[in-house]
Amino acid sequence: MSGHTDMVLVDENGMRIDGRTAEQHRPIKIEAGVLHNADGSAYVEIGKNKVLAAVYGPRECHPRHLQNPEKAIVQVKYNMEAYSVSDRKRPGTDRRSIEISKITAEALEKVVLTELYPRASIDVYIEILQANAGTRCAGLTAASVALADAGIPMRDIVPAIAAGKADGKVLLDLNKEEDNYGQADVPIAIVPSTDEIVLLQMDGNMTRAELDHAIELAVNACHEVHDLQVDALKRRYSKDREASE
Amino acid sequence: MSNEMMSEIKRDHILRLLEKGTRQDGRGVKDFRNIEVETGLIESADGSARVRLGNTTVIAGIKIIPGTPFGDTPNLGVLTTGMELIPMAHPTFESGPPGEDAIELARVVDRGIRESGMVDVEALCITPGEEVWMCYIDIYAIDHDGNLFDAANLAAVCALKSAIIPCEQYGKGENKHLPVTCTPISVTEAKVGNTLIVDPDYDEEQISTARLTVTTDDDGNFRAMQKGGCGSITLDELSQCLDRAVEIGAEIRKIIG
Numbered sequence: 001m002s003g004h005t006d007m008v009l010v011d012e013n014g015m016r017i018d019g020r021t022a023e024q025h026r027p028i029k030i031e032a033g034v035l036h037n038a039d040g041s042a043y044v045e046i047g048k049n050k051v052l053a054a055v056y057g058p059r060e061c062h063p064r065h066l067q068n069p070e071k072a073i074v075q076v077k078y079n080m081e082a083y084s085v086s087d088r089k090r091p092g093t094d095r096r097s098i099e100i101s102k103i104t105a106e107a108l109e110k111v112v113l114t115e116l117y118p119r120a121s122i123d124v125y126i127e128i129l130q131a132n133a134g135t136r137c138a139g140l141t142a143a144s145v146a147l148a149d150a151g152i153p154m155r156d157i158v159p160a161i162a163a164g165k166a167d168g169k170v171l172l173d174l175n176k177e178e179d180n181y182g183q184a185d186v187p188i189a190i191v192p193s194t195d196e197i198v199l200l201q202m203d204g205n206m207t208r209a210e211l212d213h214a215i216e217l218a219v220n221a222c223h224e225v226h227d228l229q230v231d232a233l234k235r236r237y238s239k240d241r242e243a244s245e
Numbered sequence: 246m247s248n249e250m251m252s253e254i255k256r257d258h259i260l261r262l263l264e265k266g267t268r269q270d271g272r273g274v275k276d277f278r279n280i281e282v283e284t285g286l287i288e289s290a291d292g293s294a295r296v297r298l299g300n301t302t303v304i305a306g307i308k309i310i311p312g313t314p315f316g317d318t319p320n321l322g323v324l325t326t327g328m329e330l331i332p333m334a335h336p337t338f339e340s341g342p343p344g345e346d347a348i349e350l351a352r353v354v355d356r357g358i359r360e361s362g363m364v365d366v367e368a369l370c371i372t373p374g375e376e377v378w379m380c381y382i383d384i385y386a387i388d389h390d391g392n393l394f395d396a397a398n399l400a401a402v403c404a405l406k407s408a409i410i411p412c413e414q415y416g417k418g419e420n421k422h423l424p425v426t427c428t429p430i431s432v433t434e435a436k437v438g439n440t441l442i443v444d445p446d447y448d449e450e451q452i453s454t455a456r457l458t459v460t461t462d463d464d465g466n467f468r469a470m471q472k473g474g475c476g477s478i479t480l481d482e483l484s485q486c487l488d489r490a491v492e493i494g495a496e497i498r499k500i501i502g
Contacts, residue, residue, distance in 0.1 A: 196477035
């Protein structure tokens with residue numbers, strides 16, 4: 001959001017450097033049930049982002065003082081692997097990953113029926129294997145599928161995607177260059193059945209009209225992501241049924 | 246913030262009042278508490294401010310020291326924001342390294358200041374690639390009665406506006422004012438029941454399901470946002486928050502000058 005470049009991010013025909021229009025997201029691939037040990041898991045690619053999510057639980061809550069006698073808590077650990085970015089990332093939690101983990105957990109808690117599992121913990125692990133702008137959205141998208149794959153009762157499956165601004169134009173799903181040299185980034189996650197917002201952040205510089213447009217683009221795209229999430233789960237369980245027959 | 250039990254009587258009282266459009270301290274849903282700002286109270290800091298927002302008190306201090314720039318931004322000064330929720334401020338705060346609440350607070354304040362370009366980091370370059378001014382913003386919650394987001398933002402912004410670069414101390418010419426270009430103001434709303442209320446106090450925060458902080462610049466453009474809490478907000482509610490952030494932001498900008 002702060003860098004400067006002579007690179008043309010959006011050309012005179014409105015095309016972006018990866019050949020997309022302003023309103024197109026990057027190619028998305030979602031797969032459910034990709035890990036053996038986890039109770040639920042998912043793999044998501046959004047453009048060059050490669051993300052794994054795993055769910056353990058509901059299980060006993062540690063540390064115990066975090067237990068809630070009325071409902072389960074959702075704990076998220078978002079982690080970038082050392083080789084996921086161009087400079088090596090120092091392993092371990094940093095302030096950014098703590099913030100992303102917190103807002104991701106809050107977004108998921110809205111849809112998980114936590115009241116069914118008092119005192120328990122539902123643990124979600126998000127690993128960023130390769131990062132190319134938009135990892136928190138890819139991570140949340142994967143986490144929702146992993147929760148469903150784990151058979152955890154939910155009101156809905158949460159999709160997430162960002163909109164932003166680069167070269168002065170409102171764009172859906174910024175790539176690395178657009179994120180680095182652009183003017184704004186607005187990640188959003190919604191509950192698709194109601195369009196309620198469960199995750200929203202923004203940084204950069206936008207007028208009200210630009211912001212309204214960005215939110216509209218992202219909310220519409222969230223519905224597309226949601227269709228792909230549902231599709232991934234259907235594929236996962238039709239496969240299981242075929243195998244058992 | 247924390248999970249203290251609240252009595253149902255109090256909860257129902259707050260909800261009943263909101264149905265009538267009013268709050269425990271008599272405010273309407275859109276009213277900010279009284280804002281008091283005192284700058285320059287810490288002489289050992291290069292800039293400081295104490296902000297009182299009702300019964301919430303926050304102190305921010307600025308330290309500006311020469312240091313090495315980051316490799317990818319050799320001509321830019323460095324801005325760092327930290328926040329601590331010290332045990333003095335509330336019975337539920339514990340000592341130790343900053344937890345996720347403190348980190349989120351610091352990062353949301355940082356985002357508003359950084360993305361608005363409030364501090365002219367280009368003017369903080371001493372020798373390109375070698376030496377720049379590092380501007381550290383450290384914020385402490387002293388007394389917590391809700392809405393630490395806006396209190397911390399105000400304290401940081403006021404402290405920065407009062408800050409002096411201590412050039413003389415490091416043999417780099419005469420002291421000068423920290424170059425500041427605008428006044429980013431955050432406005433936080435909490436969703437209690439189905440009502441969005443501006444500048445929630447501690448009790449209101451305890452029973453709120455979602456929170457939205459929106460930071461605007463002098464032109465009323467949007468520079469940072471953060472939704473928090475396990476609840477959701479609708480698109481209409483978001484729109485209302487954006488309107489109010491611009492309107493109330495402008496009023497606060499007048500108050501702090």
